[in-house]
Amino acid sequence: MTRRAGRLRTALTVFAAWSALAGGALAGAAPASGTPGFSRIAPGVSYTEFDIPAAKGVAHAHVLSVDLRNPRVSVDLLHPGAVAARSTVSQLADAQGAVAGVNGDFFNITETQHPGVEATGASVGPAVANGHTLKAAVPDGQRFGPALPPGTSTKDVLGVGTDGRALLDSLALDGSVATTEATLPLGGLNQYALPVGSVGAFTADWGQASRVRATCGTDTDRAAPCTSDTYEVTVQDGQVVSAADTPGSGPIAPDTTVLVGRETGAQQLRKLSVGERVEVRHRLVAAASKTPYHFAVGGYPVLRGGRPLAGLDDVTAAVRTAAGVSDGGGRLWLLALDGAPEFRSGLTVAEVAATMKELGSADAFSLDGGGSSTLVAREPGSSTATVRNHPSGGAERPVPNGIGVFSKV
Structure with a gap:
């Protein structure tokens, strides 16, 4: 697991370029994956990384741009074949043939409050894989992860319908x-x-x-x-x-x-x-979509219609993973922060929302973070996925699910 030393470390230049596009992004025009600094992973899928000057220190972001309008591209749930099971993102991606992916929902990671009861490893929110419903959401008070923003719940999902369009919804x-x-x-x-x-x-x-x-x-x-x-x-x-x-x-x-x-x-x-x-x-x-879901994963929204949700945490910074939607659901942005010591201060949830907006997202969704934050992508010519960020625990954490990006050659 390596990261190209110094690549795009001039964050202010990169962010200034994207900031100039922000006005257009709110109207649905996201930066194309051919923007300088992106490298092609597969048809319709590109990758980049950059620094983010944040309130608690410099964070480093790894980003995938996924063109869902490309007929070769699709997105689905990465999962180990059972709801109550875990595996690393790279293992899940390789097993399912994904060219890239990130970790997904928060999950039942520990049971210190209930002696003798084992943690299941199962995720918090709804999950749909290849059009098949795997599970529903636990009660709000039973979730693991940071406090939910006002007006959100464990039922919130990021999904892609059978029409190929990404959106935020509730199931x-x-x-x-x-x-x-x-x-x-x-x-x-x-x-x-x-x-x-x-x-x-x-x-x-x-x-x-x-x-x-x-x-x-x-x-x-x-x-x-x-x-x-x-x-x-x-x-x-x-x-x-x-x-x-x-x-x-x-x-x-x-x-x-x-x-x-x-x-x-x-x-x-x-x-x-x-x-x-x-x-x-x-x-x-579904609360919003009239189209059946091909894929859905739990988490919570942080940006809707280009506006950050009210009450987002702007104090607690951490390593995080997020997804964004632009171009009327035609493009998906997947972001995972780097957990290397020099970047471990991370971002607040409010800063995540601002970052996803700068990338061009009209809507954005927070996924599990901390030691779970992982972004993988294949190197050109490789048949296996490489971890692009540094997981904050020093190695990949097994997780219950993730977002897999697939591209037909």
């Missing part, structure tokens, strides 16, 4: 559990935390991790104790085949759904009998 779970006696609302789908009093569904997409964490904390307090009022029902081919007082673990078969209930949800599941017919239905409903 809410709509689901039910229909039994012979009643129809129950579904409170979660492959989530490491379920709303208090709810029933959640776990499918083969979840993986092998224990489902106990889903019954810990509350909607407003992630550190609250795990509830003892739990019940689990296994539904196979639409029929209850087993039940247990506590959530289990291990792989779930493709034709099977495991229902986990807590408090009121547990009481409702106890009414079910082995052999009873149960129909589980779930989908994610």
Whole structure:
């Protein structure tokens, strides 16, 4: 993992050039990937790096410009094949054949508040991969990461529709559990935390991790104790085949759904009998897009319509990852800051929003940062991705998902 020494270290010159374009960028005209300083990774995909003079010191940014209007280019979720699993961005990119990518959503990284409960590694927000819904969002109070800006939630996503257009949106779970006696609302789908009093569904997409964490904390307090009022029902081919007082673990078969209930949800599941017919239905409903999503990843918005969101943190600086949208959804910008010691002071969330605006983004989205911040891209002629920034932990951190950039040669 190396970075070209001194490349584009004259940040004021680069930023001045982009600043001159900012007025046009707000009207939807982002700098083209052929702008001086960008190097071509693949058709429609270019890379650059530059310094950012910030309030807490100089930060160093690594940026991908992705032309979604190029018919050779697509974007999809990088993930290790299970919601409750992690891998490094470079491994995920190579496994899926991506030419470049960055890390994605915040995730359940630790469980120090709940002794004996293992962290699942599952992400916070909704996730859609290749048009398939993997999971829904945990309650706001159960998220990991910095405080959400006012007016945002764990349901917020950056997505690319089947029309190839990128946008910021919100995806809410709509689901039910229909039994012979009643129809129950579904409170979660492959989530490491379920709303208090709810029933959640776990499918083969979840993986092998224990489902106990889903019954810990509350909607407003992630550190609250795990509830003892739990019940689990296994539904196979639409029929209850087993039940247990506590959530289990291990792989779930493709034709099977495991229902986990807590408090009121547990009481409702106890009414079910082995052999009873149960129909589980779930989908994610978009607040804005009328087009189905090909890809979606969680995080939180920092810029809308060229304006920073109100209440963005302008005090706490850190190494960060972000994504931006310009050209009416036709271009995606992916940014990861460098975690090398000389740049580790990073940016505040407010500075991230300003940086994404300078790049030409009309809308921008914050992804996980700190030791997770990673940007990878292939060198010309290579079949493997190279880490372009220096992860602040000294090596790549395994993450649950990322944004993969694909380009057909």
